[in-house]
Amino acid sequence: MNGWKDSLGNFDPNALMYQLPFLLIVGFGLLxxxxxxxxxxxxxxxxxxxxxxxxxxxFIGAYLAWKKLGVMVPGDAQVVLDIARGAAPPSTDIxxxxxFDGMLIFDRFGVFMNIVFLVGALLTVLLVADYMKxxxxxxxxxxxxxxxxxxxxxxxxxxxxxxxxxxxxxxxxLAVYVLTGSWRRxxxxxxAAMKYFLMGAFATxxxxxxxxxxxxxxxxxxxxxxxxxxxxxxxxxxxxIGVFLVIVAFGFKIAAVPFHMWxxxxxxxxxxPVTAFMAAGVKAAAFAGLLRFFGHALGNERLVWGPAGxxxxxxxxxxxxxxxxxxxxxxxxxxxxxxxxxxxxxxxxLLIGVVAAGFGAKTAQPAVLFYLLAYTFTTIGAFGVVAWLxxxxxxxxLVDDWAGLGSRHPAAAMAMTIFMLSLAGxxxxxxxxxxxxxxxxxxxxxxxxxxxxxxxxxxVVIAVVNSLISVYYYLRxxxxxxxxxxxxxTSPLRSPAxxxxxxxxALFVLQMGLLPSRYLDMATQSLxxx
Amino acid sequence: MSFFISLPHTLALGAILFTIGIIGALIxxxxxxxxxxxxxxxxxxxxxxxxFARARHDNTGHTLAFIVIAVAAAEAAVxxxxxxxxxxxxxxxxLDEITxxxx
Numbered sequence: 001m002n003g004w005k006d007s008l009g010n011f012d013p014n015a016l017m018y019q020l021p022f023l024l025i026v027g028f029g030l031l032x033x034x035x036x037x038x039x040x041x042x043x044x045x046x047x048x049x050x051x052x053x054x055x056x057x058x059f060i061g062a063y064l065a066w067k068k069l070g071v072m073v074p075g076d077a078q079v080v081l082d083i084a085r086g087a088a089p090p091s092t093d094i095x096x097x098x099x100f101d102g103m104l105i106f107d108r109f110g111v112f113m114n115i116v117f118l119v120g121a122l123l124t125v126l127l128v129a130d131y132m133k134x135x136x137x138x139x140x141x142x143x144x145x146x147x148x149x150x151x152x153x154x155x156x157x158x159x160x161x162x163x164x165x166x167x168x169x170x171x172x173x174l175a176v177y178v179l180t181g182s183w184r185r186x187x188x189x190x191x192a193a194m195k196y197f198l199m200g201a202f203a204t205x206x207x208x209x210x211x212x213x214x215x216x217x218x219x220x221x222x223x224x225x226x227x228x229x230x231x232x233x234x235x236x237x238x239x240x241i242g243v244f245l246v247i248v249a250f251g252f253k254i255a256a257v258p259f260h261m262w263x264x265x266x267x268x269x270x271x272x273p274v275t276a277f278m279a280a281g282v283k284a285a286a287f288a289g290l291l292r293f294f295g296h297a298l299g300n301e302r303l304v305w306g307p308a309g310x311x312x313x314x315x316x317x318x319x320x321x322x323x324x325x326x327x328x329x330x331x332x333x334x335x336x337x338x339x340x341x342x343x344x345x346x347x348x349x350l351l352i353g354v355v356a357a358g359f360g361a362k363t364a365q366p367a368v369l370f371y372l373l374a375y376t377f378t379t380i381g382a383f384g385v386v387a388w389l390x391x392x393x394x395x396x397x398l399v400d401d402w403a404g405l406g407s408r409h410p411a412a413a414m415a416m417t418i419f420m421l422s423l424a425g426x427x428x429x430x431x432x433x434x435x436x437x438x439x440x441x442x443x444x445x446x447x448x449x450x451x452x453x454x455x456x457x458x459x460v461v462i463a464v465v466n467s468l469i470s471v472y473y474y475l476r477x478x479x480x481x482x483x484x485x486x487x488x489x490t491s492p493l494r495s496p497a498x499x500x501x502x503x504x505x506a507l508f509v510l511q512m513g514l515l516p517s518r519y520l521d522m523a524t525q526s527l528x529x530x
Numbered sequence: 531m532s533f534f535i536s537l538p539h540t541l542a543l544g545a546i547l548f549t550i551g552i553i554g555a556l557i558x559x560x561x562x563x564x565x566x567x568x569x570x571x572x573x574x575x576x577x578x579x580x581x582f583a584r585a586r587h588d589n590t591g592h593t594l595a596f597i598v599i600a601v602a603a604a605e606a607a608v609x610x611x612x613x614x615x616x617x618x619x620x621x622x623x624x625l626d627e628i629t630x631x632x633x
Binding site: 162188194204219220269 | 551
């Protein structure tokens with residue numbers, strides 16, 4: 001009757017507002033790709049600014065979506081009108097909006113994650129331009145790929161259906177495989193890309209078969225429908241195998257032990273800014289998916305615990321990941337490998353948050369979000385200093401190469417010290433409060449179990465012991481920088497963009513450590529809707 | 531005696547193909563064969579999804595299968611490019627020989 005408006009069904013074009021960050025990032029990614037193809041001259045550095053503008057636009061889009069979700073109330077147009085007329089929104093409901101037949105869900109959880117991804121992409125873009133120039137591989141596509149990977153992460157963070165979980169994960173991963181191998185003349189980069197690709201594709205196969213089994217048993221791929229069906233089919237062996245396969249696949253993506261064997265090699269071989277992007281963005285996106293699927297949809301006490309529950313499995317995964325990650329990091333002399341194992345250990349701490357969220361600990365989701373934001377600033381900052389220090393043909397990756405940096409480059413040494421303290425979880429840095437909130441969430445889960453089992457308590461104790469172990473290898477770099485004689489000359493990158501990224505992330509790490517409440521408040525408002 | 535292909539048959543075939551894929555991906559040493567095994571895993575999963583979708587008269591599974599086919603094609607393109615890249619620098623596609631970084 002009404003022409004094209006009918007064919008749209010119940011689709012509301014205004015709803016695209018919620019997707020603004022995603023659409024802007026995809027649009028600017030395509031723009032960078034086209035500009036690269038038609039640009040003359042060999043220097044592609046100026047494309048960095050196009051990408052930076054795109055990411056800035058993404059931040060504005062995220063801000064608008066955040067504001068818009070603030071007055072959104074599920075399903076009830078009248079309530080929305082009342083709020084528009086000045087009534088207070090009902091506080092019990094978490095505002096959300098489902099789009100595309102429930103394929104995507106937009107809530108403040110997704111917007112917060114988008115901000116984390118945008119921070120990661122911005123810092124990576126600032127780091128990678130001059131790093132590529134120094135090491136002689138300038139490809140404009142790198143900026144487009146970073147934006148596309150970010151778009152994939154945003155899709156994953158907004159996924160409300162196993163189909164979009166899969167699609168987001170793959171959009172992200174395919175771009176990151178190529179980024180890993182983007183330093184084409186370096187044999188290490190090619191090897192890293194191959195290992196990462198084969199392991200990632202293997203994980204994709206497992207994920208897909210898991211999705212197939214879950215779909216077969218519950219008859220749905222929608223996370224909300226699965227959440228209502230799961231308690232009825234909870235002990236069906238096909239369902240359990242499906243959930244197990246999905247855990248294994250996510251274990252590969254977050255590099256949890258024993259699915260971590262690709263990570264040290266991929267992290268070492270990839271161009272350093274790309275390693276930072278992998279360690280921060282990819283991990284954060286996978287945790288967004290884990291929280292939505294396990295922490296929220298399957299967060300039913302009967303499904304979480306017990307011999308076949310996913311909670312027991314993830315509990316074990318968290319312990320093994322923390323412990324082996326930290327113990328392996330102790331033995332590394334190569335800083336990139338050490339940070340790779342450290343990133344594995346941090347995945348273990350984050351898994352505690354996911355298990356706690358599964359028990360319905362209210363503080364668990366905000367704790368993981370806060371941790372991910374803090375971790376993004378810290379880890380990209382740390383890899384950024386590594387990228388800053390190297391020269392063409394001399395990447396200076398050994399701890400010995402860092403001796404005496406404190407007297408030569410006090411500012412960089414200070415920044416690296418801040419990042420190391422934050423990774424070790426010491427005050428007054430962001431990492432301290434990140435760990436603190438995660439452990440507090442675990443204790444809340446412990447209380448909700450009402451003393452039935454001391455497993456959450458054991459998890460916290462093991463995590464604290466692990467944090468103490470990790471102090472040794474983080475401070476080893478600090479000791480080398482301040483208390484050893486300079487080994488040889490350094491001529492780090494002269495790049496305002498890299499300096500900006502390092503100073504910015506150091507300041508944010510300090511600010512999140514000194515005034516965490518603002519960020520925690522924001523994270524507390526960012527709950528998963530529905 | 532009549533014989534027709536029912537849901538369990540298709541599921542069993544899917545499971546067998548998936549197992550072959552996993553074993554191939556884990557034990558073969560040629561990167562190309564590993565890639566082929568992974569594609570086999572994806573297709574086995576697709577077969578399983580489609581069997582369930584048909585048994586349930588539900589279109590969601592068909593949607594998923596189409597998306598998987600598209601993604602698998604993109605993945606194969608990236609994978610082959612990565613393998614070409616490694617073959618250029620090493621002149622080999624054997625996973626045993628590609629071990630610059632160790633420990």
